[in-house]
Amino acid sequence: MSSWLDIVLIAKAKRGDRDAFGKLYISYLPGIYRYIFFRVGQRQEDAEDLSQTTLIRAWEAIGNYSIRKASFRAWLYTIAHNVVIDHYRERNRHATAQLTATIADEMSGGASPEEELVTNDVTEEVRMALEKVSNEHKQVVILRHMEGLSYTEIAQITGKREDAMRALHHRALLALKQVLQHT
């Protein structure tokens, strides 16, 4: 459910108030960035580019946003989701190979903000395991546990049913566990 402040800012943004839209987007930016970051193989540059694309698309579409259809948060993640899909369509030819290489680079490289968070082995193993499960498994655990979204919101973002998302989440945890067992 959108907060009071969000409702006010959304109403202003729908009438073309860039400042209001900016406040809204910046408040959601960490989550949007993080969602994209983990969806694009943990590549900072791509995550930043696509966060910016999400900003532009959200601004173009804000006039059509309706709180009765989805929370603002779910609406923004839906746009980010579509931006990621478009990104992979464009880069489909070398996505998998590059993804694996990038993770290896990041793990051996300098101290990026993402690497600094690695404080324990399980967290690091899970971070690596995320890149070995399917995209839909990765998506559901990111949205559920990193972004704290409800199953209803996840269903809105993916365009699937809520019970299907619960089942998918269960299978995603199972898939992660299997990857971790074989690490």
Add this chain to the structure above:
Amino acid sequence: MNTTRTPNDGDIIDALVRLSRVSPRDAFIQHMSSSIESLPVHAFQRSSFLALRFSIGALATIIFLSVSGVGVVAAASGSKPGDPLYPVKKAVEHAQLAITNSPPARAILQAKIAGNRASEIQNVAGSQDDGVTLDTLSHEYEERVSQSIEELEKATPSRDTVGHDVTEELKKHEQTLKAVKTIVPLAHQEPITNAIEASQKGQEAAEAASNNGQIHGQSDKKNERR
């Protein structure tokens, strides 16, 4: 693995929650903040020219209504979409908004106009509607609720009382809409459900506003992760 046992679901979830500490660089956030200023203006945004046209239109409406008399206005108040006097009812609403300047009064007026849409939903739901009118009314209801809350934000000195009044008004709408929902066919219930949700969100927002803008939703986030 460096752990002595295979991680269970709880371990994995804890690790995922810890990974939510990933965040964008400060420089990137600053870059995004500055790039918002250069976003293009779109057609949906109301220009000052359109605002001027709206004011002139409202003034013309006031003059017309003054000439035609209060009888027409009173007769129009109970009209619904499709009735000959319905445009008069809408014109009166626009005129009222045009001459109401103070945010507290506008917050209450917007809530009352939302109430008009709720009453119309009630009237239309009993007729042979194809669902399109219900959908339009539901959408307008939501817009009015949002605008009422927006006005509430500006009503700084009297936000407590106005917030309470708006909440009470929206509660009445919710009751009306819930009663309507029980008598319409299943196929036409969705717009009514949407309007009920808009009313509930509006009530939550108005209550938050009257409690000095306490923001909801943040505290639930961590719980939802588990």
